[in-house]
Amino acid sequence: MKFLVTGATGFLGKHLVNRLLTEGHEVTVINQSGKKPIDKAWENVAVIPYQGSYEIFSMIDKVDIVVHLAAFSKLYHTPDDISTLIDSNIKLGAHLLEWMVHADVEKIINISTYFENTNGKSYSPLNFYAATKKMFEDLVVPEFN
Numbered sequence: 359m360k361f362l363v364t365g366a367t368g369f370l371g372k373h374l375v376n377r378l379l380t381e382g383h384e385v386t387v388i389n390q391s392g393k394k395p396i397d398k399a400w401e402n403v404a405v406i407p408y409q410g411s412y413e414i415f416s417m418i419d420k421v422d423i424v425v426h427l428a429a430f431s432k433l434y435h436t437p438d439d440i441s442t443l444i445d446s447n448i449k450l451g452a453h454l455l456e457w458m459v460h461a462d463v464e465k466i467i468n469i470s471t472y473f474e475n476t477n478g479k480s481y482s483p484l485n486f487y488a489a490t491k492k493m494f495e496d497l498v499v500p501e502f503n
Contacts, residue, residue, distance in 0.1 A: 385403050
């Protein structure tokens with residue numbers, strides 16, 4: 359299978375990509391830097407740099423499934439963090455969903471945060487980060503139902 363993974367240089371992402379490669383899958387990665395870890399297993403991984411523009415998606419071949427792990431997380435944000443939180447947690451995902459529709463990719467695994475559900479409520483975000491993760495989830499549901 360062919361996978362597209364966002365957030366592949368984070369803790370979960372590195373382990374997921376390594377596992378996918380070990381199992382013989384093809385992997386393409388989107389990350390902010392366009393760099394990949396110094397890991398021999400990653401030598402055939404295509405890494406696409408995302409700098410806030412939809413145009414990068416033209417560089418991606420058809421994939422079978424998208425795993426969206428990318429996020430910018432801050433427990434306590436400052437006013438200067440708001441744009442980065444929105445760009446990382448909503449805009450990238452919105453670009454991803456738009457590309458998936460046009461590329462006829464129907465499967466996505468999105469990893470969110472338990473911070474969306476505090477105080478025993480079904481939706482009570484702990485912070486702005488959690489709220490942006492929920493905002494992206496709200497985009498996914500109508501797009502893929």
